[in-house]
Amino acid sequence: MRLRLAINGYGRIGRCFLRALMFSPLRDRFSVVAINEPSDLESMAYLTRFDSTHGCFPGSVDVGDGRLRINNEEIQVFHAREPAGVNWADLGIDILIEASGRYSFRHELESFLGAGCERVLLSHPGNSATDVDRTIVYGLNHDLLTGTERIVSAASCTTNAIVPVLSILDQAYGLDHALLTTLHSVMNDQPLIDGYHHADLHRTRSAMQSMIPVSTGLARGVARLLPDLAGRIEAKAIRVPVVNVSAIDLVAHLERPTTVVDVNALLREAADGRNSGRMSYTAAPHASIDFNHSPHSAIIDAGQTRMSGDRLLNLLIWFDNEWGFANRMLDVAACWGERMA
Ligand SMILES: NC(=O)c1ccc[n+]([C@@H]2O[C@H](COP(=O)([O-])OP(=O)(O)OC[C@H]3O[C@@H](n4cnc5c(N)ncnc54)[C@H](OP(=O)(O)O)[C@@H]3O)[C@@H](O)[C@H]2O)c1
Structure with a gap:
């Protein structure tokens, strides 16, 4: 029925x-x-x-x-x-x-x-x-x-994008600490030009003219789903003047050493395997608009994966915040x- x-x-x-x-x-x-x-x-x-x-x-x-x-x-x-x-x-x-x-x-x-x-x-x-x-x-x-x-x-949308990635990294390498920056497209809680639109002063500013830091509960949201990581994740969010598609810039300190090649292979395997349909992986050069109307919650941009030393990892993860x-x-x-x- x-x-x-x-x-x-x-x-x-x-x-x-x-x-x-x-x-x-x-x-x-x-x-x-x-x-x-x-x-x-x-x-x-x-x-x-x-x-x-x-x-x-x-x-x-x-x-x-x-x-x-x-x-x-x-x-x-x-x-x-x-x-x-x-x-x-x-x-x-x-x-x-x-x-x-x-x-x-x-x-x-x-x-x-x-x-x-x-x-x-x-x-x-x-x-x-x-x-x-x-x-x-x-x-x-x-x-x-x-x-x-x-x-x-x-x-x-941001929790759906990042939590599976954090879980995979934690299982593979142990996640010591992580910092997340969401670059989020504009939303209807922002005015087109400056206006008395919201109690949060950041949300009184023109959505299309600036990148605007806004408050986010993402760190709390991650801890709710991955309680073992509570207290080890921090997050901030910046609204950017595009109408759709967002990104998360993840900086993670890992407990065990790895390489860019190894991390990309791990995430590719997850996207092709148990996370298929929800996570995808690309090595092509992209701009955010390419992911408009993507049904995935997280798209790993392999060309942007970086390591400083063998434990400090930086990833770029795209997502269509609406459709995904x-x-x-x-x-x-x-x-x-x-x-x-
Ligand atoms: N947009 C995204 O990317 C996204 C992604 C994931 C989750 N979300 C979440 O989804 C929720 C909605 O976001 P949205 O972007 O869809 O916002 P939206 O475009 O502003 O849609 C919300 C709609 O609900 C209406 N509404 C307001 N008060 C209502 C009430 N009391 N009863 C019934 N309808 C009411 C609004 O009408 P008025 O405009 O007349 O008030 C508006 O048409 C938010 O919690 C947001 O955080 C959004």
Whole structure:
């Protein structure tokens, strides 16, 4: 039986999730029955049809009777700003894809359960580990899902990119300490030109004119998934004026010596083997735009691997922060669904 999904917040991730699902081999496992988004129906249909980053929707998008019809599938649309503003119970929602980014605390997320959703899958990390029942990076720890969870986080795009790489390095060489710098594309929480847009002053500055340092919970996010590395990872993030595709610059001090050739061979083997479909590897000369619409969570740029001495490693890892992450959310939803059966 198909699981009934709803999407709360139909922005970049909400729309990417829907598009990824519509053309996925996992398609038959789900029906999208509802979308809740403050914007109006016509605008929602328009931004489904036309996407400046991922191109035109390769199917049909219509509106009628207050519904969105995508590939002839009817989706009910709501415009509430509160979880209780939709009668989710009447819709029989098995999993709510929470992609508004507005809810991080358990008591907030439980409002969706109280309003009738069976389960919530979050497109960002919970405020703390205990605000969700599990934080899942598909490919790393999805086997922990039992199907009994009510609130699961699919972590973040950056966590999905870096955690598998750190885990592989730690197993092969022992990870002493690491520093991560995320170069992240602009997001809708930044203004196009300077404006009173956000309480964080960095996010009041024009997204397209500057590289802008912003706060990040990535170090905490890594420690949540790889507790043995807690206290040994630090991170910072810089928003850069590109509309999509991000990178992580990783500096890692290893416990055991190695070489550039050895590290690249290790990561290539992982990308071709057990991490296939989620990690990839390239030795070609690239610019970030080359990875737009890549479904991978991490692309190892082998030509940028460096070592200072035999223990200080520097890696460059690319990822499509929208499309890669939306595909991992879909993987988590499918895996969770299997376990519910
Ligand atoms: N973009 C990425 O690369 C990326 C990657 C991984 C994870 N994420 C995470 O995914 C979440 C969404 O990010 P995004 O980039 O998709 O943001 P976005 O483009 O701003 O989309 C969020 C959408 O949710 C709507 N919304 C706001 N409050 C709502 C509410 N109370 N109920 C229902 N809908 C509401 C927003 O409408 P208004 O604009 O009218 O408020 C907007 O249309 C964030 O937590 C983000 O950290 C983003």
